Amino acid sequence: MFTPPPDRIKGRRVNFMATCLCDSIFDDAAECAVNVLKKYGAKVDFPPNQTCCGQPAFNSGDFASARKVLLSTMDAFSGNSNPIVVPSASCAAMLFHSSKIAFRDSDKRTRERVDEFAKRVWEFCDYLVSVLGVRKIDGNLCAKIAIHNSCHGRGTDTPAALKKLIVSIDGTEIVEFKNSDSCCGFGGTFSVVFPQISSELGLAKVRSVSEANPDIVVAADTSCLLHQKGIADKNGIDYPAMHAAQVFWQAIKNGGIQ
């Protein structure tokens, strides 16, 4: 559904896009992502003018505001034409799929620019597997892991990459849970525009995940986890949520091979 362009740009020198959530809350997830990228041979740049992918406004139907932010983001990454790695399936989908909808009525030059930009965007796990060719995460991590596939990974290689990499870690065991393919109800601004529905869906998700008793709940997005963990906390449910990058880096550190 949120399928990336088929002819994406590959390369080991990359721009890291932290996303607004990592910039403001989840600094540790972003740090781990950079560490993992470097460990597997990427050279990482961080263009300082980056802000956000524009998704909050876009998903709320305010396309004009979203375009404004997207234009600034494209400028921020215009210093080179290297791939852009994003530790979020959702922000990546915004940049390689939804941006085209936001600019669908713009002039040809702008649309071409948006298309070219889309070809550079990779979700973190997908990039590790598809570009860096990572088959196995080194080190070890003795843990039962529940994988939450964030919805915006639909139609991309992210879910397969995430699973493959988690399974590859020595000591991990994947635990299945009920309704694993249903949305957790976060939905960006949906979470505060429809708080009742969002929370009911979130609680159902948190309950079915914790019934499986995982040591770690992992996802390729911090945003769904922010919502799920927030709900779990409020309901006194222990919810060991981690971003994929944190899990990978933990395993590597455990192996003493960073």
Added chain:
Amino acid sequence: MAVQPIDKFCETLDPVVKNAVTLASVGSTVAREKILGEAYPESGKAERLRELANKIKSIRPSKNLEKAVASLEANGIKVLFAEDAEEARNLILEILKEKNAKNVVKVKSMTTEEIELNAFLEKNGIEAVETDLGELIIQIDGERPSHIVKPAIHRRRDDIARSFEKHKIADYDDNPNHITLNARKYLRKKYFAADVVISGANYVLAKEGAIVLATNEGNSRFSMAGAKTHIAIAGFEKVIPSAKELAVFLNLLARSATGQHSTVYTDFVAGPGKSKNSPSEMYVIFLDNGRSKILGSEFADILKCMRCGACMNRCPVFRLVGGHAYRAVYPGPLGIVLSPLLAKDISEYADLPKACTLCGACADVCPAKIPLPDLILKMRDKVKSENAKVANDINFKAWSVIASSPKLWRAIIPMNKLANLLPLGAIKFGPLGRWLRTRTLPKFKGGNFRKWFSKNG
């Protein structure tokens, strides 16, 4: 605090109803997946069929319609056109008056729901009885369908039995088999008394000049056996080129809708019948009601919908709230795109496209491969640009100024740490208040990553 109507509906919905809707929708999703896997074990085959279904409906809709009119007429069917719901209702009433019809039987049709036919006929002194069990159940209680395929998805058998008792259809008996038998007994008399049968059409075959009805209860055949006149009403998008293409659709329709390989009955009606046990006159009314406008817009894909209901069965929001939450005839992912388009005033349904987490699951199951999430987003844009007000809308103007100015952003983001000092629990209003009502927030750490990167990156 202004509240989204659909969110409010969820808050106040009877948990028993909620559970019934969830179970039924999840069940249909599972059944769909299972049967498609059974029918097409080779990977990619079902996918190709869905692509075909999408393509067939993109090809020359107006040419097909022209051809359909000619072939239907050649088969002795009278073809009429209705610009909008009102015209369609009046056309039907005229025919009924001409035939001096008092009793009408109906075969389940969402198009007749769209034009709100039943209430109109009742006002004009004509009894129109729904013959599909689900439709009958909601009709006697004056309700609207809560699902396009299973209209009584929100009802439980005990309260159905109570309704049957109240409306003198049968004594109280909540055994599902007996409910069906009681409805059947009640309907038998109606079939015999019927002057006219009104149906929709799942498909109209342009080449053969026939309509196709896919049903499960045999009620369409009973209805046609008794009545002397058959009126079928269909949106013009129901026309497909020929019976050859029909195979693609029939292979997808029932599997996607109810998890059956095919509906129990598939009727081909190609004109008035020759025996005395069939209507001697037949009309097909093509309804526009906003469709030509949709066809020329960026929402044209929504006209490829085959009304299977798979998208709503799969939708997390629909599963929780059911169809009545949407207020409109068409609910769920399909409805939040189509209903605002069909409405006279878009602001009436401006909140609908917001009732979606954009999870994309609907697009995964749609047999016509309609890019529903993209259309939903475009609908949000349309609603916004037409200035329709929606409750709880967040204003992104100020945010977009900050997020498009790297300097401002870098200055402001680290300040979020100040929020850690605030008693967040005290915030009751606005987006943050709505977040905190059911969720906690972690500590803000604005700018930390940038600092780290400049040292370690």
